[in-house]
Amino acid sequence: MCEQHLISASLECPMKLPNRILASILFSLFACNIPSCHGFESAASRTKLVSPTSQQRISTHNHLATPASGSSGERMGSLKSLCDVSKRACDAVTPMVVAFYNSMHSAGTSKLKDDKSAFTIADGAVQHLLTDHLFGRPGSVSKFRGIVGEEDCAVNLSERPFTVDDLTIPEEFVPIVEKARRDISLLAEEIVDCDLYRSLTIFIDPIDGTREFSTGKGEECSICIGFADTQGAPVAGLVYRPITDPPTWAAGSKPEEYFAAELDMVAESAQNNKRGLLTSNGSISPFLGAFMNEMGYDQIRSGGAGNKMLMLLEGKGSAYIQDRGVSRWDTCAAQACIEAQGGILCKFTSFLEEKEDSYSYLESETNLDFEAGKSNLTMYNCGPSVGMNKSDPVRLATEVTEVTPYSNLCGIFAVAGKSNTTANKKTILAAAKAATKVSPPAFD
DSSP: OOOOOEEEOOOOOSSOOOHHHHHHHHHHHHHSOOOOOBOOOOTTTSOOOOOOSSEEEEEEEBOOOOOOBOTTSOBOOOHHHHHHHHHHHHHHHHHHHHHHHHTTTSTTSEEEOTTSOEEEHHHHHHHHIIIIIISSOTTSOOSSSEEEESOOOOEEOSSSSOEETTEEOOGGGHHHHHHHHHHHHHHHTTSOOOHHHHTOEEEEEEEETHHHHTTTOGGGOEEEEEEEOTTSOEEEEEEEESSSSSOEEEEEETTTTEEEEEEEEEOHHHHHTOOEEEEOSSOOOHHHHHHHHHHTOEEEEOOOHHHHHHHHHHTSOSEEEEOSOEEHHHHHHHHHHHHHTTOEEEOHHHHHTTOOOOOOOOOOSSOTTOOTTTSBOOTTTBOTTTOOOTTSOOOBOOSGGGBOTTEETTOEEEEOGGGOOHHHHHHHHHHHHHHHHHSOOOOO
16 A cells, blocks of 8 residues: 555735634634635645655645625525535544444345345434434424435434334444434534525435445445535535545535545546546446547446545546436535536536536426436336336336436536546547447446
8 A cells, every 4th residue: 555645735825814814714724623725726736746656645625714694694604614514524423334334244234225226224324314413403494495315214313222214223333323413413503594505405325335335345435415506506515435544525616616625646647647437346338348448448446426526536537427327416416526626527418419417406306307218217217107127128218207306317427627628528529429339328
């Protein structure tokens, strides 16, 4: 394993700061454990890599002013503040998540859902703490427009025995669950009631990469918390890997010119020699195989959409293209973060048409991005009325009622800021179109 270093970006200030602002920055540094903060810069100039080693730990933070009170006396929130409280909430649940992860081989801590995907006590417990105790308090009016989470199940973390769906949390974990619940409830008090927050829809994937979580690859899992505006655009988000030691994460908001991260970076020299496509750990479509041949890319396998986005930021892959099923809760936070860093995450169908359309991140009973005859039905994206099995023949979805509301049916294209150039995207587009002639994208 290569030596790792903690590198903090320095505070660059061309003029003397007023004492009040300087005091605020110093308070943030010590009270919030923020390693560094500085004015907003381009992704290319934000950090300097000084070590010759191939990997290094890096922290970078942009500083924004603390929100003030409105003229009506109502406290004004900010997207940066939401990212900050979300990050500290992930810090709070991490000991619980790690304990659950270390017990994954114990009986009764995981199961398969109806669509045969994995589900663990961590999935249900983390989502419940975020949706019910952080962003929405039981018995109170929600401070947000809506909350959409991947897991839809009954959770009891108030009375023993604690349960997640039909799984019982072992008694040995009760103290650590109770501490996480208390800490999250305290953080909830920091979320102000304001017009900005009431306009936001939250998309949560409590454990993105549950299959990896339940099979010993927890470093590839992430907690994804994304915030979308009234138009369905992702405007802020956090992707947080709780199992890495220490946890690695990125948070950002393009509208507020805010980006912060603690990542396991690949050095610049190694990035230049590493050309690869990030793919799932499972099988990939013939299209992706043809695309990699066209580009001369290596295949870099890893789990979780959120984790792959962090890997793009870390320089561990050149691009992420997915023509198979992920969902809105997988990509809302990831898109917000990578756009804040200067990158892009968009529908792959639109990229092939030389556009960069975003998915619509809104609470809805139907799929807002459905295109008839574009996507194949699978047991993962079909609605209850269809009831596909793995052995059923492949067919195209022709009616919006056939698919689930939050399936990303149009694929994904993503690159980090350094690769988000017109020349690079033209090269990728040409290779993708050539690969399509060999084997069209699966879109399933």
